Amino acid sequence: MSRTPQHDTAWHALARAYSLTRGALETAFKAESLPGLEVFEALHALESANQDLTAKALEDVLQMPQYGVSRLLDRMEKDGLIKRVAHKSDGRAKLVQMTETGRTTLADLARTRKRALADFFGPRAKPGQLDRMVDLLSLLDTAAD
Amino acid sequence: MSRTPQHDTAWHALARAYSLTRGALETAFKAESLPGLEVFEALHALESANQDLTAKALEDVLQMPQYGVSRLLDRMEKDGLIKRVAHKSDGRAKLVQMTETGRTTLADLARTRKRALADFFGPRAKPGQLDRMVDLLSLLDTAAD
C-alpha cells in the first residue's frame, strides 16, 4: 500500500545490522561475566588518552549525555574500575582515573570484544566488503558537502 | 598501540550511523509530540497484517522480548492506540486491535517518519549508494552460506 522503499529499506537494514552486531557483543561480554559495552568504551577512552580525563572530556568522546556519563562513572567507581580525584586547577571538575582493576578489566573486555567481532563479521563479510560498508556508512556522518 | 582496524572500524561506523539515524527519527517524532519508534513499528505491523494480531505474533514481527511487547501494549492501550480483546478460540491469547486514534496516530507517525528519513538520507547519500549499503548490511543478517 505505502510507497517508501529506498529510505525505509535503508533504515531497516541499518537497524537490524546494528542490533545483531551489538547483540553479539553484549552476549559475548555477558558470557564471561564482564561489564557492558559502555564500560569498555569509557575504559578504552581513558587508556587512549594516556592521561586522566574529566567527565566533560569523556562526555565529548563517548557522545553521551552529561548525566549518562555521571552515572556510568558512579557504577564504574562502585565496581572499583575507576576513581574520581580532585582536579588541581578547577574545583568543579573531577579527574577520572583508571584503577589497576580497571586495567585488567579493560584487557579482558578488549580481548573478548575483538574475538566477538571477528566471530561475527568474519563469516559474514569479506574485508573488502567491510571497507566498502564503512565508506558508505560514513556518508551519514555529516551533511552533504 | 592496538592492532584491530577492520572489524573495529566496521562496528564503530555501524554504531555511529545507527545512532545518528535513530536520533534524527526520534527528534522528528518528539518535535511533533508523537510517540516513539516502537509505537510506530507496532502500529505499522498491525496495519500491514490486515488483521488483529496476538501479542505473540507481534513479538515475532517486532523481534522484541515478550515482556517488552506486553508493556509496550500497556502504554499503547493507556494512550488509546489499541485495545486488547479476548481471543475467540484461545483463552490465553489476547488480540491486539488498532483503534481509530491508533489509525490517525499511525498516519501522523508514517508521514513524519518518511519526511525525517528523506531529510536525513537525502542530502547524505545517493540512491545507488543506499542500495549498495543495504546489500552490504544484509550480509550480516545470516551466517555465511
Added chain:
DNA sequence: TGTCTGAATATGCAACTGCATGTAGAATCC
C-alpha cells in the same frame, strides 16, 4: 571585592528495561 553569568557535575523523579517468576488456559498422554 561583591555580583552576575556560565561551566562541571550531581540528583530527584518518573518512565522504561531485563530478569525471573506467576497465572491462566491449552495440549498431551495415560
Added chain:
DNA sequence: GGATTCTACATGCAGTTGCATATTCAGACA
C-alpha cells in the same frame, strides 16, 4: 478425565535512562 507439561501473557523488583533542576566553583566585570 486427571495429572503433567507447555504456551500466552502479566508483573514484582532492581537497575537504567531522560528530563529537569540543584550545587558548586570559575571567570568576567562594575
